[in-house]
Amino acid sequence: MYDYSDFDDAFVRTRVAQFAGQVARRLDGSLTEEEFRPLRLMNGLYLQLHAYMLRVAIPYGTLNPRQMRQLGLIADRWDKGYGHFTTRQNIQFNWPKLEDVPAILSALADVGMHAIQTSGNCVRNVTADHFAGAAADEIEDPRPVAELLRQWSTDHPEFQFLPRKFKIAITGSPNDRAVTRAHDIGLRMVRDAAGEPGFEVIVGGGLGRTPMIGHKVREFLPKADLLPYVEAILSVYNMLGRRDNKYKARIKITVHETGVEEMTRLIEDRFAQIRPQFGGHDQALLAEIEAAFAPPAFRDAPTGACDAFRAADPVFRAWADTNLALHRNPQYAIVTVSLKAHGETPGDATGDQMRLLADLAERYGHSELRISHEQNVILPHVHKSDLPALHAALAQAGLGTANVGLISDIIACPGMDYCALATARSIPVAQDIARHFDALKLEHDIGPLKIKISGCINACGHHHVGHIGILGLDRAGVESYQITLGGDGSETAVIGERAGPGFACDQILPAIERIITAYLAIRQSPHETFLETFRRTGMGPFKAALYPDEGAQDAA
């Protein structure tokens, strides 16, 4: 993977020194809170409900073991012994003290990490397919392009004061695991007629209070044109994006108000104008970055023992069935380590767990780790012969949960347990659902099902693209939960449909159970997934199950 150059290192350390000075000036009164707030946000430091929160970028979700260990050390030394992995492949520390933050940022700089541009109206952490560089279905590893975009967008003078925040996601596979259609820019790698890799460019997707699926503005963009094209999109947005209304400032609204055709024309015009200014330096840099992402030296060894172990051990088999994905090297597997143990907080890992994951990545995983937007940890390159030993080590540390892609593998934002913007809690809802279906031993029978929970309309929990989405709201001083059904964040992305009136906190679990019971009753076979059933039947049977006394229900 990419290691910081001297330039990167000097840039990040200069920023840490600047921020240390800013914190000191805030504490001695030289800076007011009004002056300090934008400075701390530029460095990823928020003030939440109970404490400060530091959001650290994990570019395109990739970590090496040294970085993972350092995150564990930060969790133990300056926080409460854990960190929270987010839906944007970041990690959040929920309890840092203001005066400790410069030391934390310095510890991050020691391992080539930072919290720059994890807040504010700028280009945020570029997210990528968490199986990048390993997936069997991949055309090319998208991370070199993501790293190029990171370098280009970091402190880019033209794009530090965009109308609103800007999120780019990229995948190298036709199967979209990076939710590219719900991003400001989504880049999906495809091949042209000659077999050359390039990108399908999607603009204007997003969730939040106005959820929209992005529009294709280019069927095929040659790789060499990527940077000027992305710059053209940003320039057009920077000019047209609305600064008069924060809620209409995202590019999805710009596209909606301008029209896809006109927006495409403006982007293409701007692209034609700036393309000649890119004299090939970006491509030379990309070639250097690509070399840093060369695949590991894969081992060539027999895998038969793993198959025998799988046949003999039902616990291992259950885990292998849900938590492994196809690697492009048939002797290898992609391992998803679930951070969704039943009843635990989705996406949280303790310092000890982080250190163990770092050790295991070194021992069994060619020293690579990934964080998924689904809040799990990935070991992308594990030789199949190592899987039984890896699983045993994970299970001992509470990391062996066999539920990836199932009903308890829930995305949940921090919600009102931490977030100052939240209107209701998310985490306890996720905990209750996971515990309940685990106790019923039903989740493997239910099969693939994505539940996503957000604690406010900003939709950090991606509820709009959950097969079942749950949105927590404040209705007259009481937590109330709205359900959406049929959402999909993949290459066949769809915004979920609202089922009807919301449910009180103690009624949301029974409501989810009624949906599941209806699904199990009407699916055509155990192979028909929840989403397939919903697409076949529509809302009707689920609505009937959710609101058996339709008419008697209070409108939420």
Next chain:
Amino acid sequence: MKGRFTPKVVTANDLRLGDVVYLTADDRWSRLHREAELIADEAEAQRRLHFAAAQKLTVVGVCLADAKAGPHGPEPVHFREAFRARGPSNYPHGKQADLT
């Protein structure tokens, strides 16, 4: 028509720790909701808010929050304030652990 004024407490976050604090009647910042000054008068609430907001080296995000009288002192009215007064529900962290 003006509704009846709901009693308030002045609350903020501690500048250094980020922890939730409440203004007391004797001008201290307490970490306990029950030690807050319960202000029944609207003009007095504004006066106390201005007094608190001037303490820029101690607190940030000063605001008024609805509260009601309870057996041990003021209690939060809204669930958000109840969480602020207690801590998160997924771990025994924050005030619920630090102050017991």
